[in-house]
Amino acid sequence: MEAVDYLAEERRKAEFDVEEMKIVWAGSRHAYEISDRVSRLVASDPVFRKDNRTMLSRKDLFKDTLRKAAHAWKRIIELRLSEEEAKTLRFYVDQPAYTDLHWGMFIPAIKGQGTEEQQQKWLPMAYKMQIIGCYAQTELGHGSNVQGLETTAKFDPQTDEFVIHSPTLTSSKWWPGGLGKVSTHAVVYARLIIDGQDHGVHGFIVQLRSLDDHSPLPGITVGDVGMKFGSGAYNSMDNGVLRFDHVRIPRNQMLMRVSQVTREGKYMQSDVPRQLVYGTMVYVRQTIVSDASRALSRAVCIATRYSAVRRQFGSQNGGPETQVINYKTQQSRLFPLLASAYAFKFVGEWLKWLYADVTQRLEANDFSTLPEAHACTAGLKSVTTSATADAIEECRKLCGGHGYLSSSGLPELFAVYIPACTYEGDNIVLLLQVARFLMKTVSQLGSGKNPVGTTAYMGRVEHLTQCNCEVQRAEDWLKPSVILEAFEARAARMSVACAKSLSKFSNPEEGFAELSADLVEAAVAHCQLIIVSKFIEKLQQDIPGKGVKRQLETLCNIYALYLLHKHLGDFISTGSISPKQGALANEQLRLLYSQVRPSVIALVDAFNYTDHYLGSILGCYDGNVYQKLYDEAWKDPLNETVVPDGYHEYIRPILKQHIRNARL
Numbered sequence: 001m002e003a004v005d006y007l008a009e010e011r012r013k014a015e016f017d018v019e020e021m022k023i024v025w026a027g028s029r030h031a032y033e034i035s036d037r038v039s040r041l042v043a044s045d046p047v048f049r050k051d052n053r054t055m056l057s058r059k060d061l062f063k064d065t066l067r068k069a070a071h072a073w074k075r076i077i078e079l080r081l082s083e084e085e086a087k088t089l090r091f092y093v094d095q096p097a098y099t100d101l102h103w104g105m106f107i108p109a110i111k112g113q114g115t116e117e118q119q120q121k122w123l124p125m126a127y128k129m130q131i132i133g134c135y136a137q138t139e140l141g142h143g144s145n146v147q148g149l150e151t152t153a154k155f156d157p158q159t160d161e162f163v164i165h166s167p168t169l170t171s172s173k174w175w176p177g178g179l180g181k182v183s184t185h186a187v188v189y190a191r192l193i194i195d196g197q198d199h200g201v202h203g204f205i206v207q208l209r210s211l212d213d214h215s216p217l218p219g220i221t222v223g224d225v226g227m228k229f230g231s232g233a234y235n236s237m238d239n240g241v242l243r244f245d246h247v248r249i250p251r252n253q254m255l256m257r258v259s260q261v262t263r264e265g266k267y268m269q270s271d272v273p274r275q276l277v278y279g280t281m282v283y284v285r286q287t288i289v290s291d292a293s294r295a296l297s298r299a300v301c302i303a304t305r306y307s308a309v310r311r312q313f314g315s316q317n318g319g320p321e322t323q324v325i326n327y328k329t330q331q332s333r334l335f336p337l338l339a340s341a342y343a344f345k346f347v348g349e350w351l352k353w354l355y356a357d358v359t360q361r362l363e364a365n366d367f368s369t370l371p372e373a374h375a376c377t378a379g380l381k382s383v384t385t386s387a388t389a390d391a392i393e394e395c396r397k398l399c400g401g402h403g404y405l406s407s408s409g410l411p412e413l414f415a416v417y418i419p420a421c422t423y424e425g426d427n428i429v430l431l432l433q434v435a436r437f438l439m440k441t442v443s444q445l446g447s448g449k450n451p452v453g454t455t456a457y458m459g460r461v462e463h464l465t466q467c468n469c470e471v472q473r474a475e476d477w478l479k480p481s482v483i484l485e486a487f488e489a490r491a492a493r494m495s496v497a498c499a500k501s502l503s504k505f506s507n508p509e510e511g512f513a514e515l516s517a518d519l520v521e522a523a524v525a526h527c528q529l530i531i532v533s534k535f536i537e538k539l540q541q542d543i544p545g546k547g548v549k550r551q552l553e554t555l556c557n558i559y560a561l562y563l564l565h566k567h568l569g570d571f572i573s574t575g576s577i578s579p580k581q582g583a584l585a586n587e588q589l590r591l592l593y594s595q596v597r598p599s600v601i602a603l604v605d606a607f608n609y610t611d612h613y614l615g616s617i618l619g620c621y622d623g624n625v626y627q628k629l630y631d632e633a634w635k636d637p638l639n640e641t642v643v644p645d646g647y648h649e650y651i652r653p654i655l656k657q658h659i660r661n662a663r664l
């Protein structure tokens with residue numbers, strides 16, 4: 001059999017309706033149709049070509065990005081694309097650009113923190129891209145500690161203006177995407193100072209560049225922070241540095257939904273909690289969870305297809321060697337990642353719902369669910385991005401040597417993805433926020449206030465800290481109620497143990513710092529419980545299509561039992577399960593790998609990714625890996641000449657010297 005036939009053969013083995021699974025993956029038939037149409041549109045447009053991206057110099061890459069962003073905008077207008085279609089187009093163009101920050105943070109910041117009047121003034125210009133904005137919060141000296149930002153906005157009652165200033169080197173804005181070379185405006189986070197009194201960090205709309213010739217306005221120093229990790233990758237983005245030298249803006253450019261400054265210089269706070277100043281981050285963290293499932297599914301698609309094509313060892317009587325996907329070690333590394341991609345997809349859908357719900361409530365001045373929305377977005381952003389970053393690297397290793405080639409698509413995907421563990425909040429810092437939320441929840445148990453939402457299980461803490469797992473045989477691990485209870489017991493016991501240890505400290509903040517590593521583990525356990533429970537909830541829905549639900553059940557079980565196996569120490573040390581039950585879970589996991597094996601190629605086909613989007617020879621749909629690798633090698637600039645440039649200067653003299661020495 002030729003390499004090109006391997007995937008066709010695999011596709012014949014699928015035990016479910018792939019077309020129906022595509023709809024489940026996309027979220028709805030409507031979303032599927034948009035995704036399918038827009039992905040083809042992008043793939044067939046030569047401007048969106050990206051196969052040469054890692055070879056470009058920084059300047060050329062940046063210009064290519066500007067060209068793509070302008071072309072995308074032109075197509076959005078010409079084709080009158082809806083917001084959903086435009087976002088899908090951005091996704092398939094697959095090149096980080098200033099537009100991400102304009103649409104993804106600048107506009108949401110004005111929508112979330114601006115008054116009606118401010119929204120009416122700024123949003124129409126932003127929607128038409130007559131102004132381009134970024135989100136300038138982080139500084140050279142402070143990122144995680146937002147309250148530690150140093151940029152100042154002093155109110156000048158004489159002129160009814162704020163004076164924006166960078167008082168120190170460390171107060172220079174540093175990192176904002178789109179700032180370096182493109183943005184005309186920014187939402188700048190600065191300390192509000194009125195009459196010498198510091199009112200903390202607030203957002204201000206500041207114009208940075210002239211709308212006529214793009215030069216920086218007086219008092220503004222702005223540029224790019226320089227090359228980042230990897231070739232291609234996030235270097236298409238102009239992450240910037242910015243300093244202010246007493247730049248004046250009108251008073252009405254402070255975002256005033258949360259608090260206001262009057263003409264007389266009086267500081268007033270609305271009823272809305274001050275944490276709404278952080279609202280844009282909550283919004284973006286929510287989108288990052290869905291992005292994790294996309295990046296992960298892309299890496300998994302590449303590694304799965306290649307693992308079915310690649311053969312090593314095991315030839316019998318001159319027959320074909322074994323497909324590496326049939327090695328149990330390959331399966332135990334790859335299939336949990338496939339299951340994780342589906343798990344993150346469904347928890348991302350749920351988080352989107354949660355975010356829509358909290359937004360609606362905020363509009364009606366109901367702030368009760370904000371702490372949970374913050375904890376869920378922070379925790380799930382952290383857990384899914386860390387897992388995805390690790391998984392992309394694992395997929396590279398699963399592809400052996402060829403995974404290290406740029407043309408596998410995996411090195412660039414890794415390089416572009418890993419900052420997600422840092423931006424929008426360092427993952428550890430965010431998990432500590434979840435831990436604070438959990439400790440608060442535990443401390444309120446028994447006060448008559450029943451925990452709700454994702455912490456509702458804590459309401460059964462007495463049962464969960466005492467219950468015994470009922471598993472006696474491997475197949476008992478297939479019961480959703482058994483899985484859920486084990487995850488709930490682990491999470492509840494870890495949180496309660498932390499709370500007990502904390503209570504021994506006279507100074508709670510000192511205790512929190514001392515126990516922070518354990519607290520992070522408790523937060524991870526809680527977040528993993530959310531992901532598992534949302535997968536199980538998804539399976540309670542009516543899911544049409546032959547065999548579709550069954551495959552998803554298998555994937556859900558794989559995901560849960562893989563986590564259980566990986567964190568066996570937690571489950572056993574908390575007494576949530578016994579060592580014997582841990583061994584039975586592993587036995588069941590092996591059976592599940594065999595069960596899902598015939599369908600794995602179809603399960604990655606269900607992502608419906610074009611070859612253009614995948615950008616990987618190893619992951620191409622037809623599986624013609626070897627021919628394409630061979631052809632691609634000859635396209636490398638080094639192969640433009642047979643004898644390399646530099647031969648006469650640097651190789652020949654050494655060879656000659658060697659010959660001379662040999663003669664001596």
Ligand SMILES: CCCCCCCCCC/C=C\CCCCC/C=C/C(=O)SCCNC(=O)CCNC(=O)[C@H](O)C(C)(C)COP(=O)(O)OP(=O)(O)OC[C@H]1O[C@@H](n2cnc3c(N)ncnc32)[C@H](O)[C@@H]1OP(=O)(O)O
Nearest residue numbers: 086090099100103104143144145146275278374423424425
């Ligand atoms: C052309 C076609 C169209 C194209 C369309 C394109 C669309 C593309 C879409 C793409 C979208 C985005 C692209 C992503 C690119 C990423 C770019 C990256 C951007 C950034 O990184 S921006 C900077 C992000 N920075 C951070 O995340 C900083 C992290 N730090 C913090 O968030 C906080 O400082 C903190 C939470 C760590 C601590 O804050 P602090 O004030 O000290 O608070 P505490 O004292 O700990 O807590 C006080 C109480 O407040 C609660 N809290 C904290 N944060 C929040 C929050 N966000 N919401 C609600 N509540 C919050 C906290 O829990 C405490 O509560 P308590 O008092 O205990 O009850």
Ligand SMILES: Cc1cc2nc3c(=O)[nH]c(=O)nc-3n(C[C@H](O)[C@H](O)[C@H](O)COP(=O)(O)OP(=O)(O)OC[C@H]3O[C@@H](n4cnc5c(N)ncnc54)[C@H](O)[C@@H]3O)c2cc1C
Nearest residue numbers: 135136137138142143144175176177419422423424425428
């Ligand atoms: C590619 C990229 C794009 C970005 N885009 C933007 C943007 O558009 N706009 C913007 O404003 N910012 C942006 N940022 C900045 C980003 O949000 C910050 O880098 C991020 O929030 C982390 O903050 P930091 O750099 O201060 O890390 P630090 O907080 O300095 O982290 C360093 C280390 O200290 C640890 N640490 C810090 N605090 C604690 C603590 N309390 N307890 C335990 N450990 C701790 C962290 O875990 C980490 O290991 C971007 C960053 C990157 C990399």
